[in-house]
Amino acid sequence: DVKVTQSSRYLVKRTGEKVFLECVQDMDHENMFWYRQDPGLGLRLIYFSYDVKMKEKGDIPEGYSVSREKKERFSLILESASTNQTSMYLCASSSPGQGAYGDSPLHFGNGTRLTVT
Amino acid sequence: AQSVTQLDSQVPVFEEAPVELRCNYSSSVSVYLFWYVQYPNQGLQLLLKYLSGSTLVESINGFEAEFNKSQTSFHLRKPSVHISDTAEYFCAVSPWGAQKLVFGQGTRLTINP
Numbered sequence: 094d095v096k097v098t099q100s101s102r103y104l105v106k107r108t109g110e111k112v113f114l115e116c117v118q119d120m121d122h123e124n125m126f127w128y129r130q131d132p133g134l135g136l137r138l139i140y141f142s143y144d145v146k147m148k149e150k151g152d153i154p155e156g157y158s159v160s161r162e163k164k165e166r167f168s169l170i171l172e173s174a175s176t177n178q179t180s181m182y183l184c185a186s187s188s189p190g191q192g193a194y195g196d197s198p199l200h201f202g203n204g205t206r207l208t209v210t
Numbered sequence: 211a212q213s214v215t216q217l218d219s220q221v222p223v224f225e226e227a228p229v230e231l232r233c234n235y236s237s238s239v240s241v242y243l244f245w246y247v248q249y250p251n252q253g254l255q256l257l258l259k260y261l262s263g264s265t266l267v268e269s270i271n272g273f274e275a276e277f278n279k280s281q282t283s284f285h286l287r288k289p290s291v292h293i294s295d296t297a298e299y300f301c302a303v304s305p306w307g308a309q310k311l312v313f314g315q316g317t318r319l320t321i322n323p
Contacts, residue, residue, distance in 0.1 A: 097253070128313075133219065135300060136254075136313040151310075183253055196242050196261045196304070199311060201253030 096120070097202040099184050105208045112171040114205050116184030123189055125167035126199065127151075127159065130181040142167055174209045181206050212237040212303050214314035222320045223291055231286040231317045233301030241303040243284045244311065245275055248298045257299070260284065271295075296321045 100115035118125065124143055128136040128151075138151030140159040148159050156178060160168045167186075171178055185199040217232040235241065242261050246254040258269040265277040275286045284301060301314040 126311075133315055135214075135216075135315040138310065138312075141310065185254075196259075198244065198256040198259060199246075199254070201246075201255070203251070203253045 097184055097186055097200050099182075099202040099205045101205050102203065103206050103208075105210065106171075106174050107210055108175060110171075110174050110209075112174045112207065112209075114169040114171075114182055114184075114207070116167045116169070116202060117165050118167075118184075118186040118200070119165065120186065120188075120200070121164065122186035122200075123164070124187045124197075125161065126185040126187075127157075127167065127169045128183045128185065129153070130183055130204070136183065139169065174207075176209050179207060179209045212241060212305055212312045214301050214303055214312055216299075216301055216314035216317050218317050219315065220318045220320065222322060224322050225293055226290045228289050229287065229291050229295075229319065231299050231301075231319065233284045233286065233314060235282050235284065235301070235303045237282075237303060237305060240306045242306065243275075243277055244302040244304070245269075245273070245284070245286050246300045246302060246313075248300065248316075250297070254300060257286075291319070291321050293321050293323065295319060 097118045126141040127139040142148045142161045158170045182205045184202045187197045187199045213236045215234045223229045244259045245257040247257045248254045260277045268274045273288045298316045298318045302311045
């Protein structure tokens, strides 16, 4: 079974702090993703990566950056945390797929609930 | 661009009753369709997916979903629910050729005994 591990389950940070959320997957997946989950809004894509050192903006990248130095690890960085970044953050990974690109399901970690005060 | 609308934010049902969770999508290109489930305090897990072929797809725990291209829908159904089905359910689409899922807002399914 694929395992996606997020380093922290709960995190409390102060406004203005630099925050690192870490994610590691153990299945040699090329694709990795960061989503945030908010009630009534579902999941929204922040950033994703198709390969080491590659990154692409998702739908809500403002205030975030990412790092992928190794294939198995994908970090989300909040440069200067703000209260509106209080949310559940979900990391996911996937392989390129068996057929046409896009048919491979995502494997999710259990999430990090971040509170910014 | 793609968008997904889950028409009900919450669905309460009694145990052993049937349930339908509705999902409609909008896309200018062909898409793959997915349902994910999130049990309390866990990440999301794939429930079922439609890639091609038969428009009716089934999961191992009794859920099924039917792809209706003309109505751009992918509703999820189960003929008899159990307490253990209590969870939040997310519909998602992925455009062909792009590994980028777009999720709906989620439907919280609550099972009452």
